[in-house]
Each structure stands twice: as structure tokens, then as C-alpha cells.
Amino acid sequence: DAGVTQSPTHLIKTRGQHVTLRCSPISGHKSVSWYQQVLGQGPQFIFQYYEKEERGRGNFPDRFSARQFPNYSSELNVNALLLGDSALYLCASRQEFFSYEQYFGPGTRLTVT
Amino acid sequence: GIQVEQSPPDLILQEGANSTLRCNFSDSVNNLQWFHQNPWGQLINLFYIPSGTKQNGRLSATTVATERYSLLYISSSQTTDSGVYFCAVERANAGNMLTFGGGTRLMVKP
Numbered sequence: 001d002a003g004v005t006q007s008p009t010h011l012i013k014t015r016g017q018h019v020t021l022r023c024s025p026i027s028g029h030k031s032v033s034w035y036q037q038v039l040g041q042g043p044q045f046i047f048q049y050y051e052k053e054e055r056g057r058g059n060f061p062d063r064f065s066a067r068q069f070p071n072y073s074s075e076l077n078v079n080a081l082l083l084g085d086s087a088l089y090l091c092a093s094r095q096e097f098f099s100y101e102q103y104f105g106p107g108t109r110l111t112v113t
Numbered sequence: 114g115i116q117v118e119q120s121p122p123d124l125i126l127q128e129g130a131n132s133t134l135r136c137n138f139s140d141s142v143n144n145l146q147w148f149h150q151n152p153w154g155q156l157i158n159l160f161y162i163p164s165g166t167k168q169n170g171r172l173s174a175t176t177v178a179t180e181r182y183s184l185l186y187i188s189s190s191q192t193t194d195s196g197v198y199f200c201a202v203e204r205a206n207a208g209n210m211l212t213f214g215g216g217t218r219l220m221v222k223p
Contacts, residue, residue: 033210042117042199042213043156056210088154092211100144100163100203102211104156 002027004093004105012111013081021076021108025093031055032074033102034066035090043090049074050096078110086112115140119200119214126190126221134185134217136200144203145176146211147185151196159185159198190221 005024013019025032031050035043048056049068063079072093078085088109092102116139126132136145147159160167160174162183167174171190176183187194197218201211 031209035211037154042201042216043211045210045212048209058210090154090156101146101158101161103158104148107154109154 004091004103006089006091006105006108008108009106010109010111012113014113015081015083017081017112018077018079019081019110021078021089021091021110022073023076023091023093023105024073025091026095026103029093029095029103030072031094031096032068032072033092033094034074034076035092035104036060037088037090037107038086046076081112083112086110115142115202115204115212117200117202117212117214119198119217121217122215123218124220126219128190128192128221128223130190130221131186131188132190132219134187134198134200134219136183136185136202136214138181138183138200138202140204141178141181142202143205144211145183146201147174147183148199148201149194149196150199150216156199187219190219192221192223195219195221 033048034046037043045058047066052068068074088107090107091105118137148156164178173186197216201213
């Protein structure tokens with residue numbers, strides 16, 4: 001079975017631009033979460049979506065938004081990019097809202113210049 | 114929020130050596146996972162272990178929930194074990210988010 005997939009794998013953007021990152025969960029998984037990992041640190045939680053509804057939000061500015069589609073795939077959008085948004089963006093899926101083990105995709109490495 | 118501390122932050126081993134990585138957390142949790150992050154950034158699930166002991170080949174893990182710590186044991190280390198090991202925890206009614214520790218950076222030398 002395919003794991004969590006993310007696209008693109010790498011991305012270079014300029015300050016002030018907008019970016020959209022995509023994630024497809026493991027087949028049968030209904031919950032998707034997004035995490036940001038800056039160099040040298042552990043991942044930080046951004047959002048969780050379940051059944052197309054936002055169920056959790058981390059301490060990130062409103063420039064960050066996300067949505068989940070009927071097929072449970074998800075998009076993370078970041079507006080007005082800052083240099084500090086350069087990071088590895090990880091998507092994780094879990095089977096149900098209350099099932100606990102999360103599985104991560106390979107990530108999208110975003111560089112903002 | 115919950116605090117997660119991992120030790121040691123860095124570890125260098127000779128191939129074949131054993132090691133113990135520790136994860137301390139500041140509140141009760143209903144999920145604890147250990148991950149290995151490879152050089153390409155992929156987080157690989159090692160254990161889902163909110164309590165008790167599990168073993169998978171050369172790796173084993175123990176979580177003592179009442180004392181708020183977990184241990185990851187690596188025996189007979191191999192160069193392919195190199196990378197960063199993360200402990201991540203989740204509290205009930207806390208947005209179903211994983212909170213990660215700072216990681217242990219392991220280098221296994223041949």
C-alpha cells in the first residue's frame with residue numbers, strides 16, 4: 001500500500017509570494033495533519049483536519065491556511081511568504097480522529113529567498 | 114503546553130555498540146511515538162508506545178507513563194541507524210497534535 005504522499009518535493013519561492021503544498025493520506029485514513037520543521041528542530045504542529053473540518057490549529061499566523069477535500073487529500077497554503085517560512089513541511093495521516101498513530105509523508109522542502 | 118525533552122542531544126557510537134535514548138515529558142499522554150528521521154527528512158515510525166514495552170528486531174522501547182518517560186534501546190548499532198531520533202507525545206483533548214522533542218542526533222561509525 002502507498003504511504004502518505006506529498007507534492008512537490010522541493011520548492012523555491014520569493015518573499016511575498018504565495019505557495020500551495022499538497023498531501024494525499026494513506027488509503028482509508030480520514031485525518032490529515034500538517035507540521036513545519038525548521039533546520040535543527042523537531043516538527044511543529046500547524047493544523048489537523050478530519051472529515052473536511054479543522055480540528056486543531058497550532059501557533060501559526062493567519063497567513064497559514066489549509067483545507068481537506070472529499071477524498072481526504074489536503075492542501076496547505078501560505079501567503080505573503082517570509083524568509084522564516086523556509087522549512088520542511090510534513091504531512092501526517094491517521095485512520096480516525098481518535099486513533100493515535102500518525103504516519104508521515106516525505107515532506108516538501110520550501111526555500112524562500 | 115506539554116514539554117518534551119530528549120537526551121542526549123548528540124551521540125556518536127562505534128558500529129556494534131548499544132545505546133539508550135531517553136524522552137521525558139511533563140504531563141500525562143495518551144500517545145507516544147518514536148521516529149527515525151533519515152537524511153532526506155523522512156520520518157519513519159519506529160514504535161507507537163504510550164505504555165509498556167515493545168521490541169522490533171534490534172530496537173526496543175519502554176514507556177513508564179506514571180513516571181513520564183520513555184526509553185529507546187538500540188542494540189548492535191549499524192551505520193544505517195545514523196540519523197535523528199524523535200520522541201513525540203500527544204495529550205488527550207489537546208487538539209490531537211503531536212509535540213516533538215528536540216531529537217537525538219546519532220552517528221554510527223564503521
